Amino acid sequence: MTDTSPPLFVRRRLRQGRDRLATVLVTAGGIGVILALLAIGVFLVVEVVPLFWATGATQVVSPETLWSPLAGGDDSVGHRWDPTASLVEGESPRVSLVPLAWGTLEAAAWALLIAVPLALGAASHSALFMSSRLRSHLKPTLELMEALPGVVIGFVAGLVLAPWVERHLADVLAMLLLLVPGLLLAGSLWSCLPPRLQQVMPLGWAGLWLLPWLLLMVVVAQALSPWLEAWAFDGDLRHWLEARLGLDIAVRNAMIVGMAMGFAVMPSVYALAEDALSGVPRSLAEGAQALGATRWQTLWRVVLPAASPGIFSAVMIGAGRAVGETMIVLMASGNAALMTWNPLDGLRSLAATIAIELPEAGPGGPHYRLLLLAALLLFVFTFLVNTLAELVRTRLRRRYRRLGGGA
């Protein structure tokens, strides 16, 4: 064997050995990385368990205190989250997770209430009506919107939007009331336009040329709001809400969180719903239109039902994001652990509680483990919701393939 060129069989051995080594390394590395990822769930479970089984120094918190109301509570508030003051010797712990879970779900519900109609409307418009050029620009734009950091949205919501809304409650109400009639008015006005103008402003580009119209609506709403306030609310909406309905109004409230998080969640719901809608085999929609259905009827009766599992999974993904979003809730909600139906009052979510309290809670103590339990809840919830969405989506894809092949 000479040094300069080893015989062929040695080289082949070397190559095969290297190949085998690389395969082993890749396998080990790949499995290792995936195990490290999956270790998150295991870690949370392992850390939470001592909360319920006493092992030496840790204080045991009975599971009942986490969700049942306080016995002999002094007031109407049965559930309390007050770990720093109550996790000391000799006191019954007030560590009910119920108000936190309530706050989380309330914030998510408001966010979805705003995000889902917007996202579905936008998705159906872009899947069926929008010109393909605008659509190819809209998708990346909304992806950019999805990438906006939560801390920026939270800052704008909590420090700019919230004080403004507090001062202009009536304006916001007037805008909400005017939004739908205003859009319908735009539609009927458009149909009265001469055909040449209609060609200049086709429905396919309505997403853009409705922008100035919406701005006009905002101005009109601001002009009308004093009349609205004087006519329906004795001249002061805020006072009316407080006196007549007995609502407390906090500057940073569930409504603001809902708006901000709706804004943050909307793009991801849109992207998935749009995928589902535009994935419906064209033959279905074309068949319906050939039978004389309008595009809207096609959407409503044919495309939407066919894509409904995809829409469902889009909403699920949105719910998962809304439940876990931390910074927006932290900055825009006031973080008071309340349980009310009042959308104008504050709330405190699980994620925000973890962010606030975990750095202060020493490792190993009951407070620390309680917060880890909260994290585990979030983990399990989002993991289940996402898995459900993913399974539904896989099934949907198979269904499309069948429909497309059969037609």
Place this chain on the structure above:
Amino acid sequence: MSLESDSRMRVFRGEGPGAWLAAGSVAFSLLALLALLALLAIRGLGHFWPADVALVMLEDGRQLAGERVQEVPLPKETGRERLYRTGNRDLDGTRWDWVAVSAIAAVSKPRDMVVLERRRWGEAIGRLTALESETGERVEGEAAWAALEARLAELTSLRQALDTLRDEVILPRVRALEAGGDVGRELAIANARLRELQAAMEGGQLTLTTADGERLTVPLEQVVRARRPNAMSPLDKIIAWGEGVWRFLSEGPRAANTAGGVWPAIFGTVLMVMLMSILVTPFGVLAAIYLNEVAHQGRLTRLVRIAVRNLAGVPSIVYGVFGLGVFVYGIGGTLDEWFFDAALPSPTFGTGGLLWASLTLALLTLPVVIVATEEGLARIPDQQREGALALGATRLEMLTRVVLPMATPAMLTGVILAVARAAGEVAPLMLVGVAKLAPQVPVDGDFPFLHLDRKFMHLGYHVFDAALHGGDVQAAMPLVYATALLLVLVILVLNLTAIFLRHHLSTRHGVLGRR
């Protein structure tokens, strides 16, 4: 049916109201996005514009001078009120003044109003009446302004000389002395020079007459900058604006994060994200190659793939909890016991730091990289692999010579998306090592140069902290806007790069597929 009624009916019979509501939701979302970006851009960039100083005379004879900030309707009454930033916090106790518009008698913009930026107490606004130089000469009137400008230029160059002396001469000598070197003489010379410079900077003061006639004396070394915005031409203002933006990007924060710049936060963000991408890229690619090329494509692999995909949807705060529990308390605590026993009980690695933050974010973005790389790998036609194998290549050679080069754009897209996600995440960082104000940057001249155990500043956390925890939130707001704008710009650029790459990728593979 007449033509006219036909055209009127068509919209509701033709497409129905739903079509318009759907179009409206697109427009509404775009409007919200544009409004947010415009708000950030206008407020964030507008802060650096040298605004005119208005001298306001009120009906009751009081006078005030300040920059007009905003005007809103009075609560519970008709009429409006205006907010002026009047500065002079050491005299009035506040730097803001609300004035009812109806109470204003006259507003003028005299050219000689001076705005001083000071090291302490924020801005001072007034007329320059006198300047006493370091030698005790007293100048008044217009000459005082010229003398002030000259002296400030001098002070700036002195300050620069001082900084270079400290960073390049004294600090290395001090370190050498600590290490046992014999540099005492050199250090003494340098210290003498330092004292000389400091002495040259001392002395001199200026007197400002505020709008309501009070006198304010400011030592010259306290003055950072002075300008007369009402006398500036538009070109001067643009130059001043550019300088303001540059200082914001290049200086450290002052006055409890309510003034100054964000350089340490930019540095911390970039460094953390770089470390994170160094960690996440090899592991993510490795896992993707395993899942797509090596693993048996059975039920288990499919389940693992779904699980990995779902981990991308797990809230970031959960990753933060994991990072705190496992990296900081678990691994960090153990490292401290083994190697940094001397420093205990004050933790070295057992507390949040750069390394743990990067690791946590790497874990958080791992699913993003895995999913993107896998998509890229799956898109490569099997013929390519089979062709390579048929020519006698081993699997390793097939992977490194054929498959990976073709999947590079997909990997790059994944990494860029991961970086964009990591740059905007704040919640997990709050648990694993971000700091409100880090006195030491994690990189310096001390061995080992990169200090992985140090806490660092972050743009996103800076926004959160200055907006919610600052003392004078109103004063910090413009800087928060600017910081938020900067963060959004960084993330937009990263995402645009990813979108561009993906577009490039799809066209290239489109060509491949057709062939």
